[in-house]
Amino acid sequence: MKPALPGAPRAFDLAADAASASAAQSVLPNSSPAALPVLVHVQSPDGVDCTLPAAPGATLFSVLKPAGLVQGICGGNMSCGTCRILPDATWSHRLPAAGRGELRLLASLDDATEADRLACQIVMQPELSGLSVTLYPPEW
Numbered sequence: 001m002k003p004a005l006p007g008a009p010r011a012f013d014l015a016a017d018a019a020s021a022s023a024a025q026s027v028l029p030n031s032s033p034a035a036l037p038v039l040v041h042v043q044s045p046d047g048v049d050c051t052l053p054a055a056p057g058a059t060l061f062s063v064l065k066p067a068g069l070v071q072g073i074c075g076g077n078m079s080c081g082t083c084r085i086l087p088d089a090t091w092s093h094r095l096p097a098a099g100r101g102e103l104r105l106l107a108s109l110d111d112a113t114e115a116d117r118l119a120c121q122i123v124m125q126p127e128l129s130g131l132s133v134t135l136y137p138p139e140w
Helices: 014-027 060-064 100-108
Strands: 038-043 049-054 084-087 131-135
Parallel strands (some): 038 131
Antiparallel strands (some): 038 049
């Protein structure tokens, strides 16, 4: 298991969590996969990795902000760009396309790349479990 970032929720071991999810399905046959946590692998700017759980339907921002991993000055309202993340290239095409507002905000940032996304605009869904993102250094 990879170490958790300081102040971050407990990191999950992906294999162990998959086994737990499978066990939960067998014990709770009526539980849907949507009720199980979506796992997000996060690499911080200093190279520390962790895996965090997200509730289906929550934004990636709502997972990263309480863990102290993004600033989110605007509170996740797509007006500051401080929750900018870089999805792993293998995940970029699996994410929903960025909307016009997100693209405009990213274009206004000096050092944003075409691959960057805003965590406040990524809604976690079961098909995104295992998503891997890299964080940018904080701007404070």
